[in-house]
Amino acid sequence: MAAAKGDTKVAVFDCEEDVAVALAKYIADLSDKCAKEKGVFSVVLSGGSLIDTMRKLVEQPFVDTIDWSKWHVVWLDERVVRKNDSESNYKLAYDGFFCKVQIPPNNIYAINDELPAPEDAADDYEACLKTLVEKGIIELSKASGFPKFDLMLVGMGPDGHVASLFPRHPLLQERNRWVTYIKDSPKPPPERITFTFPVINSSANIALVLTGPELAHAVHIALGNQQTSSDLLPVQMVSPEGKLTWFLDQAAASKIKAT
Numbered sequence: 295m296a297a298a299k300g301d302t303k304v305a306v307f308d309c310e311e312d313v314a315v316a317l318a319k320y321i322a323d324l325s326d327k328c329a330k331e332k333g334v335f336s337v338v339l340s341g342g343s344l345i346d347t348m349r350k351l352v353e354q355p356f357v358d359t360i361d362w363s364k365w366h367v368v369w370l371d372e373r374v375v376r377k378n379d380s381e382s383n384y385k386l387a388y389d390g391f392f393c394k395v396q397i398p399p400n401n402i403y404a405i406n407d408e409l410p411a412p413e414d415a416a417d418d419y420e421a422c423l424k425t426l427v428e429k430g431i432i433e434l435s436k437a438s439g440f441p442k443f444d445l446m447l448v449g450m451g452p453d454g455h456v457a458s459l460f461p462r463h464p465l466l467q468e469r470n471r472w473v474t475y476i477k478d479s480p481k482p483p484p485e486r487i488t489f490t491f492p493v494i495n496s497s498a499n500i501a502l503v504l505t506g507p508e509l510a511h512a513v514h515i516a517l518g519n520q521q522t523s524s525d526l527l528p529v530q531m532v533s534p535e536g537k538l539t540w541f542l543d544q545a546a547a548s549k550i551k552a553t
């Protein structure tokens with residue numbers, strides 16, 4: 295099943311394996327397009343189950359055909375822990391992905407894990423993004439003035455959170471910062487940094503990659519017919535100026551009524 299609404303596409307696959315295959319093709323095509331047109335492919339990674347669903351990229355044909363030298367990778371959110379900590383989104387991506395592909399190490403922009411205070415880590419990461427804009431690696435959106443990434447790969451928790459932006463948290467309303475911090479994350483660990491919605495929604499492309507039955511309720515709220523304007527789930531606030539593609543398996547889509 296595939297439905298389209300404006301620049302939003304909802305693609306539902308039979309199983310998680312099929313999502314992984316389609317996601318790899320989608321990422322490879324965008325990588326190719328951006329590498330040819332701009333010489334750069336700026337990619338934003340989430341943590342969580344997304345990294346495993348990206349597993350086909352490290353297999354043939356993708357691993358040998360993608361021009362990894364054009365990739366520049368940043369994180370949508372990160373836990374304020376050391377890079378070798380099992381809770382680190384960097385470590386998750388390194389172990390599952392980076393150690394198997396040829397992205398130049400200098401093009402992988404991890405959090406500075408020598409800054410123990412979340413506010414300092416957020417300031418430092420925002421400064422890192424500003425340097426990438428100055429170098430022409432990331433463009434600014436003409437519409438919003440916020441950085442416009444080529445591709446944001448976004449996961450979601452069962453509560454509908456994306457990045458480290460949790461339901462009903464005041465950070466959902468942040469309108470000025472590029473990167474902010476949270477010290478009371480309801481999901482451990484409590485201290486994290488995260489992109490804000492103005493940055494998320496300036497993206498050229500967002501892939502929402504959602505698999506598993508535990509996500510079905512939030513997917514139903516976000517894509518069902520009973521949309522309300524107050525107390526939106528964070529996932530409902532994902533609305534990029536570019537294209538939004540939902541990659542769902544049947545389990546995650548199981549509560550959406552066919553229309």
Ligand SMILES: O=C1O[C@H](COP(=O)(O)O)[C@@H](O)[C@H](O)[C@H]1O
Nearest residue numbers: 340341342343344449450451457
């Ligand atoms: O804590 C986080 O959770 C979300 C969702 O993770 P998942 O394991 O339920 O897929 C993730 O997208 C985010 O980057 C991470 O920090």
